Amino acid sequence: MLEAKQHQGKFGEDYVRVxxxxxxxIVIQGDLDADGVDLGFRATGRYGRTMSPTVEAQVKxxxxxxxxxxxxxxRGLNERQFNKLAGPDFTVPRFLFVICVPADxxxxxxxxxxGVLLRHLGYFVSLRAEEPIKDPDKKLKRLVRVPTANVLTAAALRRLTETQADW
Structure with missing residues (x-):
């Protein structure tokens, strides 16, 4: 049996995979989360001037x-984790996905x-406009305000991916 935190985190990633x-x-997962990315998402084909657009996400x-x-x-990101999502300097757009789950x-x-009902809801935010923290400390948490209007749905995830050049 998984520990509680592992179980919760796995459910969150599986929620996004669904x-x-x-x-x-297409869901892309690296062999190691060493760069602040849990999952990538790729659309196949051409979208405007972009072929096979891709976005990446940290799932919390x-x-x-x-x-x-x-x-x-x-308040679930420390400053180092925040910096792996913040700023405009990423080749592939990055997002924070926050999946709100039941305590039970x-x-x-x-x-x-x-059918099957997955609880509760997921939300997304881009930290592209945020300034990375100078000298980040992994012991300090960084508040991130995630708009509740940014509900993560299948359609929203597809739109984020297809329009990744806009981000």
Missing amino acids: LASAAGL TWSRPSVSNGHLNF KQAYAAMSTD
Whole structure:
């Protein structure tokens, strides 16, 4: 049996994989998360001037979300992790995906005659406009405000990927 944090993190990544599958995207996973990226997503074919557009994401899960003024107040990144997503200098656009999950692991998924329900919702944010932190400290957390309007759906993930040049 997985430890609680492992179980929660695996569910979050699998949640995003389901969305990518529903969107018709290819999921890319490196052999080691040494650069702040958990998963990549690629659309096949040409989109405007871009062939096989790709985006990358760090996937974080959160069982007790804090919401105010239309934003999640996410404090799950340390300064080093933040810097691996912040700023405009990435060849492939990067996003933070925050998957809000139930505190009770038994409630992650539910079956009904209509199908499977995955709980709760995922959100995305680009940190491209954020300034990387000089001399980041992995012991210090960095607040990231994630708009609750940025719900991560299959359609949203496909749009992020297909329009990656806009990011």
